[in-house]
Amino acid sequence: MSQAKGFFHKFHLWSIVNRNDRKFFLFCSLVVGLIAGFLALGLKSAVFYLRDFVISESSNHFRALLFILPALGILITYAMKKWVIRDSIRHNVHSILHAISRRNSMMKKHKIFSSVLGAVFTAGLGGSAGLESPVISSGAAFGSNLGRWLRINYKEMTVLLACGSAAGISAIFNTPIAGVIFAIEVLMIDLTRFSLIPILVASTTGTIVTYVFYGEGILFEYTILHSFSGSDIPYYLLLAVLIAFVSLYFTKTFLWIEKLFSKIKKNFLKIAVGGLIFGVLLFIFPQLYGEGYLSVTHLLSGDLKSFNGEAFMFEEIGTSRTLFITLMVALILLKVVATSITISSGGIGGVFAPSAVTGAMTGYLFAFSVNYIAGEYVISPGNFALVGMAACLSGVLHAPLTGLFLIAEITSGYELIVPLMMAVTVVFIIVKLIEPHSIFTFHLAQIGELITHHKDKAVLNFLKIENVLENNLQKVPVEANLG
Template identity: 30%
Template sequence: MALAVVIGAGAGVGSIVFRWCIKAFTRLFSGHADYAAAAGTDNPHVPWLGPYFVLLAPVIGGLLYGPLVNRFAKEARGHGVPEVMLAVAQRGGRISPKVAVVKTLASALCIGSGGSVGREGPIVQIGSALGSTLGRLTKVTDGRLKLLVACGAAAGIAATFNAPLAGVFFAMELILGTFSAEAFGATVLASVTASVIGRAAFGNVAFLRLPDFHVDHLAQYGLFAALGVGAAGAGVGFARFLYLVEDACDWLWRGPEWLRPAAGGLALGLVLLFLPQMYGVGYPVLEKATEGGYAAGFLLLLLAGKMLATSLTIGIGGSGGVFAPSLFIGAMLGSAYGIGVHHLLPSSAGAVGAYALVGMGAVFAGAARAPITAVVILFELTGEYSIILPLMLAIVLATATSHLLSPDTVYTLKLRRRGIDLEGPAQGARLGSQLVGSVMDPLPTPLPASTTLADSAALLSRSGHGALPVVDDAGAYIGVVTAQAVAEALAEEPQAAPTRVGRLAEPPAPVTADQSLAQALNALLAAAGTGMPVLDPGHGEPVGWLSHQSALRAVHART
């Protein structure tokens, strides 16, 4: 808990430094605090170039951050969150301390010189690197080290966006991939500490200033639901297009990697010349869209332009996040959709801005597949509670539709393309690639569902497993009963306690004989007792028993 507070403080200070660097470099390269708010104007530092300075800004920025990333921390390239997820899943939470410094400078230079990316990915990687470094200095266990990495991620999000709850859920849903009381407590401490520091520096205001929105007609829920489904397609399409452009950049570039951001910066500069609203993160443009400041056709042009500009920035080797671009894309899609339905159904469509807000959350949910984070972060970023119900509806539908459209998210797809499966073993690991059927033990004698609790207790005490499979009167498998469940039932009042063990049987997560051991380990760790049944892949009946000991014997067999 003390380490979580220290990490929160460090990430809070880091976020202040990072945002200051972005502002300083933006002023240096564009002459404005945020060029997207003054799109198309001249740079007062070089007025003789007119708006054409945007052709040179990404090139000069690339000449600065390209060698920096290539020389000191190659993992600082790209949008950052996948690297943190990989470190937690397969590297014990170990992240090089150099990443925090290099990511701060590289991402600030990239965004300040026109890179059309967000700042959440960098701050997550910066905070996570701080957490990992502190954890290794204090020699905590691997489990605690992963938790400290998540604390750094939560603190970074909380301080940067003034969103303490969103930071907590981002860390647990995307970084840890699990929820627990310990993880919640530690990430809350880090997030609150970082938020206090962030609010002292940036003020206690919602990150985006949006007008009030309300749902005035029940028919709007159907319109929001349709938007959620469409936003899922936009989110998945954004992820696919992002890596399609990255592949194209890989195929086209044949020079040294350190020069790639500068060479590709010319292509990005051409995009910025035609659509200067793509310069940097683009929150002023997003806010104007939610206020109805653009026509529907131009909104769709901005949507396509953001996809291209962000994909180019990442593809040429830039450093920055994809969360803010997904919000931008969602706002453009939602605003255009809102304008359309307002023309079709003027009496029941409602405010256009409400669709922009819902579109923001739904596109992020479709791209990242993190519905809890999407709901919470949109609420905290905007301070809008009045639209929480349609927001939840659209986000859930976007998440479900995204599952149908793609097995991967915008984060996991980057790793999958490198041959990395977060649920599988790390490359070269001695444990995980074996099939469950090759390491499982014989199936213990199942308990009939009609067995009394007293008899079940005796059989469980002699089994050595702490859990046994249970079958019904016809011999069909119905679940597993644990010694703990039987002991708790025996401790209840006789009138309230079940009398037969079948009432206590619960099926664990299914593990089949043809699965890899790495996939089965997640279910084994979550299962009660010391083991679980292995099912036949064709009929779903138990054919063996997987325990922690049988998994470890697989390592002995290979050595």
């Protein structure tokens, strides 16, 4: 034990001495990508196993348990935050941006595991929240604390933090390019060779980890069956306009519900109220269970029977298109409600997956309705669902490139690159004109701490006066003359 401790101490000293070496820094980015990859792998595997265990063990009473399972998950998560880690800070992208802006990119050590552990109980027991934000937060926390351990400067620590975030995205979706784009677009990391190469290394490493164990996407994967046609362009433009307003609805509703729950000061009352409301929603609409990718998979595969499930009042939906459209509209409107209640009442999760699922349902419903009105097959519901996913990510997260490359990589090709580019651009422009801040940056902008998106503010905020103040001046005697 003492020998291992001595070796560790020597390695620590050696790493500090070599911290400025470029090759060593690239090695650190590889380590961050490796750890973030295993965090993503562990998170999704744990959620899968917990969800399957709960369903199998309570198959006869599962419908009734939907009233209490989400509240139980949130209660366990709250207990963990209060009595184990003793911290109530957020576990999402908002906290990462705050760390970059105000904490010199330093994140608390417990977030390496607490974000993932809380998400397991929240989503595994039915909470309608995404798993991407927790794994992004955990990866970023590991990168940040590795940088602190090596005693590197703010710029290098921020890059390692971004490496963890990029690796988390790439690992959970098997999308290395989207991971890099996310770090640059959402976290606003400067696009230089110094930052780009380490982020590429980390993102690629994270993808390799999950690819070795899964061989395919952890959360979601789809192959395009219908090619893009130029005659579909008007429909894609109409969908983009629709998605823009759905994105605004998503953002405004999420923030409004979050504000309502913030007025409830007693945490156990907050959990009880949130759990009761969400339990009722889940009893009526089981499709709201978890992050929602399973429902999207059913839609894209055309398995509407599995998608309809056992939704209360929709058991006999059968071939009734009107009932199906009604169900879809309800799910689109209620997904954000379920997500906001889950997170606001104490659960740990993110809005990445819920916004993508909302966009997919909107795109599918749009195409389904067009074909229904026309009385024939006009446009592909699957293609429009995919474009809807990217477009909604663009609108809610203000991340058009992330949405674009995420879907392009998930579908293993660029067959839809034209409609994807059109949709994410149109949505981003419309949403940006109406709401200048994304769901991630809204609160920071409100209190004037959003400096990651303002480079001049960032430079001035971290500028140390002693580094620029001239103090080695030559003294001139009073009696001296110009000669």
